[in-house]
Amino acid sequence: MNSRIDEQDLALLHALQIAPRASWAEAARVLGTTATTLATRWERLRSGGLAWVTAHPGRQLHSVTVAFVDVDVVPAEREAVIGWLVRDPRAVTVEEVASGRDLTVTAMVAGHDELSRFVLDDLPAVPGVQRVRMRVATGIHFEASRWRLDAIDREQQAALPAPRAGATAAPLPAAYWPLAEALAYDGRRSAAVLARITGRKPATVRRQVARLLASDLLSFRCEIAQVRSRWPLACAWFGRVPPQEADRTVRSLTTLPELRLCASLAGDTNFMFVVWAHSTTDMVRLERLLADKLPWLTLTESMIMLRTRKRMGWLLGEDGRATGEVVVPSPALSLRGD
Template sequence: MLDEKDLVLVHALQEAPRASWAVLASVLGTDARTLVRRYARLRDVGLLRVMATSGPRLLERQLFAHLRLRTGPGRVAPVAEELARWPQASTIRLTDGSTQIYALLVGSDHTRLVETAQQRVAELPDVREAEINTVLLAGDVGRAARLDALSPQQIGRLRGQQTVGEGQSTQPVRLSAEDFELIRLLLEDGRTEISELAARLGREASSVSRRVARLRNDGWLDIITLVPDRAWSSPLRALLWCTVAPQDVDALLRTVSGRPWVGSLTVTTGRANVLVTVNLMTRSQLPGIQAELSTLCPSLRLLEAQLSVRAVKLHMRLLAAGDRLSDPVSDPFWDIRHDFLP
């Protein structure tokens, strides 16, 4: 688990994942060397990862799907571990309820994504039931979720550090093979110093610095801070499979975006056309959240609430024993490179 000082650092990195150690130290009222040591310790034990992810412009090129599996007795863990090897499986959770495994799949072509998933599921041992639903719309509410360890003044100062340029350009750069290599390095560690990135790419540091800023400004690249579920102040995750009247979806997206318990909201195909993931401190909070959702959207009907027993994979990273984030990370762009590269 994270102690109070760990939580402060994690929250600061959630707000400004590539802020300099000097800036972080100034905002947090400590010295940079202490923060460097604390970050290294948390990273070494697998409780913290800062990593690259798709920016909003790249997300527009990617498709997502929900996969739910029910297996034979005693086969949940082996099936989930086999599923975790798939590059298209971004996040995998073991759950209670009617199905025992949930996976978020990612690709760039709908037909290829679904057909590949169906083929892979058919090859898995002891799968008794499988359901694949395409994500039609994803509310970007999960990125607003933060720990609650900093003051509003500290948050304001750190969010100011997130401004890396003049915003998205109308004619964004075209991604190159070198850009994907740069992003791969930032997938490993999103706080890698520009000097190290330049050395590994064989480029001038000033050129690499400008390229990272341009990729972020143009919306191709984002940097996130990731911790395992149990390291959060709200360590439980629930998956709420709901039906919502189509005309109420937009209003629901707007109203839930400010709720601290919301992890994500997606509109999908299938009997349950909305999936809301929520963050809980205890299981007893769930009825209250369900009631609040019904108040926010009268047409919402809950079909099933599933609790995540544990995560096997989070945002392309496997979880090892003790819910520790691994160093190896799946390539989230495995199916999209051909859209940019000759």
């Protein structure tokens, strides 16, 4: 199977980052090709685990609690612990890292009670877990659905279907959960396919998906196998920012094309951000750039991610490709209602 991602692939993926549910005809007009060519290209990328479109809890789910959990493990039990974590819907992202801890986990749960059960009760009881530490996010300022490949020009970007402006989220009926789950497995599923999966009429599905999109309860993202991209290295930095400089720090960091995540944290170390970089030299360049641009930001720690085993619910192989197995993040259960 062809594991290479070429320039035309990158252009398609950039277009899908902007408009994940655009029709092939819409994307073809922008990219100067045919719908059939794009559909064939996408199927090669998706079936090879090189790229995928998913949906996950969006920015309007204010009850969602996010925490970054460091886990130390007995070396001989490492794979067993990872196996437990990747199948737990509360652990949406699981990564093996180079120093300071063995694993780092992004936990996303419906509230602080569930976070306490995960961090204090369930995770420490897993055989092989030696130590658990946690940082709770107080705000997510930027996340990976907004990261872009920079493979198409501004005119092409502007020509793609603009995402709907998110309205204030209102409680949705429990009937919407099957749609959210189906879209987590494949964010490009058509109304006809979703109707077949959920046993509903296509017209009903189209109306309900439109409501989900307008509510901003779901975020759609087009992902790429990182090791096959131009940014094969991931690094996270932790630091301290004076409260009066927080907004300016966020505005500056979000101009970085390498940025994948930016969050405020509870505690003395009150800020973190994650970038994808071309090389270790590139990471040094970024650190120097930040020192010049943000002199008030005190970086206290950095960590390089060696291998991502799960990313926003999707299980990945050792080569970073999607395996096709998805564990839907637990906060999506919030869509069920009471």
